[in-house]
Amino acid sequence: MTIALGPVMVASGCGGTGRELAPFLDLDGVAFVTRSVTLDARQGASGPRVVEVSGGLVNAVGLPNPGLEHFLATELPWLVRAGARVFVSVAGSTLGEYADLARRLSRAPGVAGLEVNVGAPDETGLDLFEVREPYHAASVVAAVRREFPADRPVLAKLRPDVSRVVEGARACHEAGATAVVLGNTVPAAFPDGRPGGLSGPAVAPVVLRCLTETARSLPGVPLVACGGVHDAASARLFLGAGAVAVQIGTALLHDPTTVARVAAELGDDA
Numbered sequence: 001m002t003i004a005l006g007p008v009m010v011a012s013g014c015g016g017t018g019r020e021l022a023p024f025l026d027l028d029g030v031a032f033v034t035r036s037v038t039l040d041a042r043q044g045a046s047g048p049r050v051v052e053v054s055g056g057l058v059n060a061v062g063l064p065n066p067g068l069e070h071f072l073a074t075e076l077p078w079l080v081r082a083g084a085r086v087f088v089s090v091a092g093s094t095l096g097e098y099a100d101l102a103r104r105l106s107r108a109p110g111v112a113g114l115e116v117n118v119g120a121p122d123e124t125g126l127d128l129f130e131v132r133e134p135y136h137a138a139s140v141v142a143a144v145r146r147e148f149p150a151d152r153p154v155l156a157k158l159r160p161d162v163s164r165v166v167e168g169a170r171a172c173h174e175a176g177a178t179a180v181v182l183g184n185t186v187p188a189a190f191p192d193g194r195p196g197g198l199s200g201p202a203v204a205p206v207v208l209r210c211l212t213e214t215a216r217s218l219p220g221v222p223l224v225a226c227g228g229v230h231d232a233a234s235a236r237l238f239l240g241a242g243a244v245a246v247q248i249g250t251a252l253l254h255d256p257t258t259v260a261r262v263a264a265e266l267g268d269d270a
């Protein structure tokens with residue numbers, strides 16, 4: 001399957017519901033990955049959820065979302081009306097939950113594709129299906145792929161775990177992922193020691209290492225880089241290292257127009 005992702009995408013959880021970006025950014029045609037949606041609503045973490053550190057942010061947001069039913073009734077139709085190409089990020093506690101999410105989203109109008117949040121970073125208390133080994137990641141992707149139309153993309157988003165990333169990407173690809181997203185936040189801590197995930201420019205070299213090793217080992221697998229992209233130069237670094245697209249997260253919290261600005265500058269290269 002050829003995948004029309006567009007070179008620049010909004011990363012999961014960083015574009016809110018889309019409404020928060022809309023005053024600053026025309027979403028028409030923008031590849032927008034939603035925050036991770038679970039079957040049931042989640043309140044998310046209590047206490048401070050995000051802190052700025054040098055080079056980025058540490059967050060422990062805890063995947064707050066209104067649950068699938070509410071998402072289908074409100075957030076999805078709004079994004080579709082705004083013209084976004086909607087990739088719904090899904091997260092579950094069991095393989096059955098992942099399958100259920102994929103089945104119901106396959107019938108929802110306007111879903112361009114899915115992104116499977118495979119093994120979110122190790123914030124405590126997330127209660128997601130535990131991914132310790134590549135075959136766990138593959139089982140999640142297979143459960144989703146079976147339930148989602150073969151002509152629409154399923155992206156597998158992997159933790160930027162440098163020691164296992166090639167095996168993880170291979171397992172996800174063999175299980176039917178159309179592309180593999182490298183990576184997510186990097187395990188870190190808040191200044192008070194609570195666990196969280198680091199994002200922003202500080203993580204870009206980690207993602208670049210994951211990307212170069214995976215691109216070299218698995219030349220046929222489409223790879224999407226996610227971590228620290230904030231301008232055209234940082235996007236070009238990943239695209240030059242073999243990514244077919246980049247996702248932008250943390251930079252949107254500083255400047256919601258980053259996606260449009262980077263896409264326009266890359267377009268000038270063409």
Ligand SMILES: Cc1cc2nc3c(=O)[nH]c(=O)nc-3n(C[C@H](O)[C@H](O)[C@H](O)COP(=O)(O)O)c2cc1C
Pocket residue numbers: 011012013014034035036050057059061063089117157183184185198199200201203226227228229247248249250251
């Ligand atoms: C506030 C915040 C919320 C996030 N929520 C999600 C989420 O719901 N699902 C997910 O897969 N990733 C989530 N992420 C991770 C981002 O999508 C992205 O993978 C990570 O931040 C690295 O990219 P960046 O450096 O461009 O932010 C979140 C990140 C932040 C900072």
